[in-house]
Amino acid sequence: MRRAAAMTTKRSVHGVPVEWETLPALVAARAAQHGDLPRLTVAGRAMSYRDLDDESSLVAANLHRLGVRRGNRIACFLRNAPEHLVTWVAAGKLGAIWVPLNAGLVGEDLVHTLTDAAPAVLVVDGELAERVAAVEDRLPPMRVYQVAEGQTAEGQIGGGGRRPAFTELLEPGSTPPVVEVSGGDPAVIIYTGGTTGLPKGALLPHFAWIAAGMRYVEAFETKPDDVHYSILTLFHVGGLMLGVVGPMVADIPTVIDRRFSGSNFWARARETGATIVDLIGTMITVLVEQPEGAGDREHRVRVSLGVTGQIPPAVADRFVERFGVGFVNVYSLTETGGVLIVNNRMDSPKPRANGRTHGWAEVAILDDGDQPMPPGSIGQIALRPRYPHIFMSGYFNAPERTLECLSNQWMHTGDLGYLDEDGFLFFTGRQAHWLRRRGENISAYEVESVLSHCPGVREVVVVGAPSEKGEEDVKAFVIREAGCDVAPATIAAWCEGRMAAFKIPRFIAFVDDFPRSVTKREIERHKLRELPNDRVWDRERQAG
Template structure:
């Protein structure tokens, strides 16, 4: 079935139940039906049709889900934009995605218009939830480049959507752009069925969710994680979603108690940050029984469970697999394993010769499904990258790991030059592209170095042009204007030369081996990176 059919099926089971809690709002499943129909009619009225792509630059809010489900019912395609994107990275995705409509919160209007590609001149922009003053501001800044539609154009209607197309489960539902390793971001195409299947599998196989559960998340809706776990996992069992705008360590347990959440979804860096908060007498006084997590630091795993009186269920997944594709069994958690494949997934580790690795032997993790349309449909407008990623019928994860004698898998590191920082995949190539445009920079290389919060921090090695002087602060000022805040390097090290191969490729593994070293550290220096 398609995602909208799945939604209708769940609405019919419990129309009067609370489907979503957001701040002081409580929305029932029946209300969701009305909201989605109204949004679908509004989208049709502004010209959205089957196959059209719509870019969303929105913070977490109920309207985000209304728009997603409405687009799903029309056969249109959602393109979530990371709200921290800016500069050329934002321009590329807007252009590459062929979007027919942009829906954004007011605070993101300026950077969208600043980097709007020529190909999108004339594309309509809706300022979500903007008041009259906000609409006037957008009109002034647009310089007639794009028609500006009021939020009421999408919501103030009594019309019923026509829905003239027959949406199939295998049709593309969303395109999610992931950071490339040595090139531009790639648009992962996920089908309706991939979303539905992933949500149901997460709820059933990984966390054992029940109708009485309240699933909490403050992870961003522009990533696949919150989509398939908290949102669709909850809906699949007619449970309740508790949504917050963003993660706050100081407010986290207060939010949990306010919503009476029984489960939450987390990243490993969140576990570390929460463990480093001062201990309180009421730490165990919370309604949570289970946390679904990825990349949990093993040194904090047991401590976190005991301190907050809950269980962590560790798993592993990627955007290309529509979220979690393996998890530790509920009754057989084995820290620090990332678990076993879910029921529809096959996984194996292959060595450098392309042969299946022996137990304990480290190699690349490969993934495939025994059900069609449960992994990605490919990379949007990038058949070469799709063929490379799916060589031999297996998805090549780019991650190194191993399997033990009992079938549990373990993550070791990343093969590709991709830096993982607090849940974000960061392309070293994208960082270097920005740094190298600085007029005083001759060459640069970005690598990931260990972070005290788990995963990695970004370190940039820089060769300055002859006769020039460049301070770390000046370099980071340049970066802040041109990249998302989470991409801005923490460490800066100036050098005279890079280790290179005979073909002049930088040997980044040697730079990684140097670690943090004596690099300048912006956090110790008191340099503040501003969030957008």
């Protein structure tokens, strides 16, 4: 009896009772509250929460009729579309696990991800269906439904036969089952990749999504008249937690576009009445590079997510100055429950910091022996939750990788940073961003920060290149400004006096773009390190 009573104890966070523990419960509550009032616009379709609740119940009933049960996986391979959210909520109602696949997957990555997840059902749009068909003979059996108005396609997907339209899952007739789902039950697998290796599936429980929404309310200090405008993808935690769950918990409208457009962004922000946006990384650079106009501040946007670690600080400063929009800077990983686990509010006394955990987690900087390091010392960032079920449960089908990540009661991020004396976290780069040259440890991130200010340099990535003397030499891959032909010798000369001599790149290569991972669009430094040094500019050779 005691155990039963304990299991029904209502959860609280920061002393505040939690109203819902799962996404279906949250959707049902908002549907009862707002009825048919449109509160969610996805890829041009305005939906009420009642629409989302009713349609997801139809899909859940039909999937159950087809044999989908608790723990089965249901995958979506789509561009931003309403079917993402309908399928997600339907999976939750069945106790099944939703798997949104990166729309950039192709070939081996697509085969690996679908084979690992082994979904019972795959929902795919017409644009991406050809990629699935190209590898269908290497996929496990699964039912495939295509999002295509009024169409059905013929095709074999792992022996699945006819490929029906998604609309068949919306047909009435079956009764959805009643499945008890708790906050600790598995909800979503997000396939995430770093700088190396095939994608790995981070399994997030139901309450991790609700917790992310609660952090959204805190970090952005939401108000009743706020409107969120999102251009992030619905196959990543960023788009899902910021564009969907955050506004749903905050009880504000949200608009999610199909894709980001630099030339049309501010027009869309004005059309939607947005006050909160979620720009990240190079999106900020693209907007700063747009022609200036009298309407640069003719909008309601007051705050944006801040993911500025891979762009020059001057670009972020210029964005704030030009558009009058502040940043909530963050440090987040899918594994640590997604967005805003560390965040820096707009009124922070240290705007360059990534922020604090604000009671959601503990953070430490660890050395190679997992010992805490003093303030100001750079080491591996590690976190552990202060509440149950807000971090990932583990990597799907990868117990060894899970144990490696979660060793010694800390979640090891593989990222480097330091804590200052006031407990603010500063991210300095990934472990792969460090190299060792002739006995000196060099932060690629630090060298990149200096080189990014060199006239004529648009973007730069620094890696370690094998040295004939042992260890590594510094190699810079540079994308030049349009119409600029700055020479390697000019860049190297510009570095003198701006960084220690041992940090100045020996090799400089010009490229049109960098190789990027399909999951996070992160620069794949290991591929750059594999490129040969012949035919690239060599400072030591030039010096004789």
